[in-house]
Amino acid sequence: QSALTQPASVSGSPGQSITISCTGTSSDVGGYNYVSWYQLHPGKAPKLMIYDVSNRPSGVSNRFSGSKSGNTASLTISGLQAEDEADYYCSSYSSSTTLDVIFGGGTRLTVL
Amino acid sequence: QLQLVESGGGLVKPGGSLRLSCAASGFTFSDYYIGWIRQAPGKGLEWVSHISSRSFYTNYADSVKGRFTISRDNAKNSLYLQMNRLRAEDTAVYYCARDRGGNDPRRAFDIWGQGTMVTVSS
Numbered sequence: 014q015s016a017l018t019q020p021a022s023v024s025g026s027p028g029q030s031i032t033i034s035c036t037g038t039s040s041d042v043g044g045y046n047y048v049s050w051y052q053l054h055p056g057k058a059p060k061l062m063i064y065d066v067s068n069r070p071s072g073v074s075n076r077f078s079g080s081k082s083g084n085t086a087s088l089t090i091s092g093l094q095a096e097d098e099a100d101y102y103c104s105s106y107s108s109s110t111t112l113d114v115i116f117g118g119g120t121r122l123t124v125l
Numbered sequence: 126q127l128q129l130v131e132s133g134g135g136l137v138k139p140g141g142s143l144r145l146s147c148a149a150s151g152f153t154f155s156d157y158y159i160g161w162i163r164q165a166p167g168k169g170l171e172w173v174s175h176i177s178s179r180s181f182y183t184n185y186a187d188s189v190k191g192r193f194t195i196s197r198d199n200a201k202n203s204l205y206l207q208m209n210r211l212r213a214e215d216t217a218v219y220y221c222a223r224d225r226g227g228n229d230p231r232r233a234f235d236i237w238g239q240g241t242m243v244t245v246s247s
Contacts, residue, residue, distance in 0.1 A: 016169060049233040051170070058240065059170070064225060064233035102170050106232040111187040114160070114172035114232045 017042065017103055017117035024123040030091040033120045035103030036084055041115050043084035047106035050079060050088045053119075054099045062101075063088060090122070098124040127151040127236050129221050134241030141211050141245070147204040147221030147238060155179070155199035158224040160234065161206050163217035163243075173219070174206065178228050189215075211245045218242050 018036040025031040035042065035050075042048055050063040061070050063079035066086060076091045086105070090097055103117040133145040147159070160175030174185045174195040183195050194207040204221050219241050222234035 047232045049231075051234075053170075058220065058237040059222075059234075060237075061225070061233060061235045064231060064235070070225070070235055104170070104172075104232065112172065113175065113184045113186075114162075116170040116172065119169040 017105060017115055019101075019103060019117035019120045021118070022121045022123065024125055025090075025093045026125045027093050027095065029093050030089060031093060031122065032090075033088045033101055033103075033122070035086040035088070035105075035117050037086075037105055037107075037115070038084055040109055041105040041107040042081065042086050042103075044108065045106045046081070048079065048081060048086040049104045050077075051102045051104065052099045053102065059102070093124055095124050098122055127223075129223065129236055129238035131219065131221055131238040131241040134219065134243045136244045136246065137211055138247050139212060139245055142207070142209045143211065143243060145206040145208065145219055145221075145241060145243070147206075149202045149204070149223075152223070152236075154197075154202040156227050158226065158228070158230040159197065159204045160222050160224060161195065161204075161219055162222055162234065162237075163215075163219045164240075165214070165217040168217075171217075175224065175230070176204070177230075208243070211243075213245050216243060216245050 048066045051059045066081045067079040107115040161173040176195045192210045223236040224230045225235035
C-alpha cells in the first residue's frame with residue numbers, strides 16, 4: 014500500500030498561514046478519525062502536533078490546527094514563525110491487511 | 126520526565142541479526158501500546174510494528190513480517206525488536222514510540238526516543 018499523499022514542500026512568510034494536505038483512501042484517512050500530524054526537526058525526535066484529526070496535545074501551540082474532509086486531512090499553521098520550519102508527516106490508522114499505521118511522504122515547510 | 130531511550134543499533138552484514146532495546150521511564154510502561162517506527166536515510170517515516178500493553182497483540186508491516194519480532198518486559202520497562210535476515214533496505218533510524226491511547230491505541234505516538242541507527246551493509 015502506498016504512503017498517504019502529501020505535497021513535497023510548502024512555504025510561507027512569517028505571520029502567514031499555510032495548509033498541508035494529506036490524502037488517503039476510505040481504508041485509512043476517510044474511514045477513521047485516527048489521523049495524526051508530526052513535526053520533525055533534523056536530529057531531533059519527532060513531535061506529535063495533532064491527534065484524532067483535530068486535537069492538540071498539551072504544550073502544542075494553538076497556531077496548529079487539524080481538520081478532515083472525506084479522504085483528505087489537513088494541517089494548518091497560522092502566524093508562521095521561523096521555528097516552524099521543519100518536516101511534517103501525517104499518519105492514519107489503516108484497515109489494510111498489510112499495514113496498521115500508514116504515514117504520508119512528508120512535507121518540507123520553509124519559512125521565507 | 127517521560128522518556129524513551131533506544132539502544133542496540135549498529136553496522137551488520139546482510140543476512141545478519143540485531144536486537145534493539147528501548148528503555149522507558151517517567152510513566153507506567155505497562156499501561157501503553159508501544160511501537161517501532163523507522164526512517165531510512167532521505168526517506169519518510171515507516172511504521173514497523175507495535176505491541177499491546179500486556180503483549181497479547183502484536184502486528185507488523187509486511188516489509189518485516191517473518192523477520193522481525195517485537196516483545197516487551199514490563200517488569201524492566203523495556204521494549205525489544207529482534208531483527209533477523211536483515212536486508213540493505215532495513216537501513217534506517219529506528220524509533221520506539223508510545224501510543225498515547227494507553228490500552229485503547231489511537232495510532233498517535235506522543236513520546237518518541239531519539240532513535241538508534243541500523244546500517245545493513247557488506
